[in-house]
Amino acid sequence: MKRSIMTMALVCTGFAVSAAEVAPSDVKFEDGSVAQSLSGTSGDAANGRQVVGNKSLGNCVACHQVSDLADVPFQGEIGPPLDGAGERWSEEELRGIVANAKMMFPESMMPSFYKTEGFYRPGNAYTGEAPDDTFGPLLSAQQIEDVVAYLVTLKE
Amino acid sequence: MKRTTVWTALMSAGVMAAGSAFAGPVDDTLIVNEEIEMVTHTDAPAHLSDALDEIYSGWHFRGTETRAMQADDFDNPGMIFVEQAQDAWDTAEGSEGKSCASCHGAADESMKGVRAVYPKWNEAAGEVRTLEMQINDCRENQMGAEKWKYTGGDMVNMTALLASVSRGMPVNVAIDGPVQSTWEQGKELYYTRTGQLELSCANCHEDSYGKMIRADHLSQGQINGFPTYRLKNTKLNAVHARFKGCVRDTRAETFKPGSPEFIALELYVASRGNGLSVEGPSIRN
Numbered sequence: 019m020k021r022s023i024m025t026m027a028l029v030c031t032g033f034a035v036s037a038a039e040v041a042p043s044d045v046k047f048e049d050g051s052v053a054q055s056l057s058g059t060s061g062d063a064a065n066g067r068q069v070v071g072n073k074s075l076g077n078c079v080a081c082h083q084v085s086d087l088a089d090v091p092f093q094g095e096i097g098p099p100l101d102g103a104g105e106r107w108s109e110e111e112l113r114g115i116v117a118n119a120k121m122m123f124p125e126s127m128m129p130s131f132y133k134t135e136g137f138y139r140p141g142n143a144y145t146g147e148a149p150d151d152t153f154g155p156l157l158s159a160q161q162i163e164d165v166v167a168y169l170v171t172l173k174e
Numbered sequence: 175m176k177r178t179t180v181w182t183a184l185m186s187a188g189v190m191a192a193g194s195a196f197a198g199p200v201d202d203t204l205i206v207n208e209e210i211e212m213v214t215h216t217d218a219p220a221h222l223s224d225a226l227d228e229i230y231s232g233w234h235f236r237g238t239e240t241r242a243m244q245a246d247d248f249d250n251p252g253m254i255f256v257e258q259a260q261d262a263w264d265t266a267e268g269s270e271g272k273s274c275a276s277c278h279g280a281a282d283e284s285m286k287g288v289r290a291v292y293p294k295w296n297e298a299a300g301e302v303r304t305l306e307m308q309i310n311d312c313r314e315n316q317m318g319a320e321k322w323k324y325t326g327g328d329m330v331n332m333t334a335l336l337a338s339v340s341r342g343m344p345v346n347v348a349i350d351g352p353v354q355s356t357w358e359q360g361k362e363l364y365y366t367r368t369g370q371l372e373l374s375c376a377n378c379h380e381d382s383y384g385k386m387i388r389a390d391h392l393s394q395g396q397i398n399g400f401p402t403y404r405l406k407n408t409k410l411n412a413v414h415a416r417f418k419g420c421v422r423d424t425r426a427e428t429f430k431p432g433s434p435e436f437i438a439l440e441l442y443v444a445s446r447g448n449g450l451s452v453e454g455p456s457i458r459n
Contacts, residue, residue, distance in 0.1 A: 073388075080388040092389035096382055127381065129371040139426045140370045146422035156370065 360442025369426025
């Protein structure tokens with residue numbers, strides 16, 4: 019009983035920005051890194067794995083190869099393979115890269131996954147139309163944390 | 175310090191990994207109907223020399239079977255639409271009771287070489303004209319007929335006919351004189367990162383051609399092969415429809431086919447292919 023009330027409460031606040039969540043425009047980058055969790059909680063690596071491989075979520079494999087995701091076909095080769103990313107980069111650096119890679123790698127081709135401003139002709143997803151009031155970052159704060167939690171596990 | 179070291183190590187690892195999977199342009203030669211020798215690969219035009227050394231038709235980035243289909247008109251589904259356009263060419267329409275043939279005679283004679291130099295400046299109208307604009311100008315002002323939809327079936331078929339009679343001739347659009355400001359505008363757009371993914375044409379087609387982006391093998395995004403018959407949607411595809419698709423895929427609000435932005439972009443992209451053969455209707459996936 020007590021648990022279901024908790025769940026209810028969680029569901030209701032699911033879409034509102036919780037106190038601990040950092041809005042895209044408020045993220046603080048230091049040398050391309052972001053120190054604090056964007057959602058205020060820790061990430062779920064299993065979910066992050068989904069986000070990285072899923073075409074309609076992170077679609078990171080459009081550009082990166084990940085051996086751990088051997089079940090996902092057609093991995094791209096625009097960016098470096100992500101194998102070993104958890105050894106090359108700290109959690110804070112990975113958070114910065116996923117939130118806004120251009121802070122770490124100026125002019126990077128990699129999209130900024132937690133950003134809502136400063137675009138030229140942003141659209142409404144892949145419709146080609148102008149954005150409407152559902153416009154938000156490519157990934158939610160929690161999805162970013164999940165992806166970071168997954169990347170941390172990628173050791174060579 | 176740490177970051178630079180890691181980054182250097184990573185760059186070399188990346189190059190090695192890419193080396194195994196990297197599939198650049200295929201080394202192959204296109205001769206259509208054992209007759210028309212196509213230039214599908216040549217030195218980049220002078221205006222592009224700071225960006226690219228060589229230019230390649232999109233043909234080099236397609237699979238063996240797709241490439242083979244384009245070598246024989248009997249296997250090229252795009253030629254069916256060329257035939258349809260040939261019928262339209264000979265059919266009188268509009269208040270003047272004229273067909274294209276009434277003024278221009280046989281398309282394979284009078285239209286030879288036309289595709290290769292469009293978009294181009296029209297002095298009387300004081301504007302840069304795409305082939306589509308010129309076709310619609312003829313329809314409205316010479317034939318007294320309705321305009322065709324910019325990327326509609328009738329229009330794209332007619333551009334296929336006009337391309338087909340110029341096949342093998344080098345693309346040679348002018349970039350200076352009265353078109354220069356339009357060309358500059360197109361160039362600016364080519365390098366502008368659009369949409370929520372912040373990707374420019376150059377990010378994909380200049381910096382990354384030859385690489386895979388998900389399941390797609392990136393070409394240089396040349397338009398010498400347009401219109402293209404795409405196996406994916408089994409019809410001819412116009413240049414501006416392709417531009418629209420690529421811009422949409424950056425999660426952007428696109429420009430419209432026939433818009434001033436796409437006209438400028440077409441002129442600029444066409445000029446990046448100066449020296450490649452006109453190839454339309456080509457086959458792509």
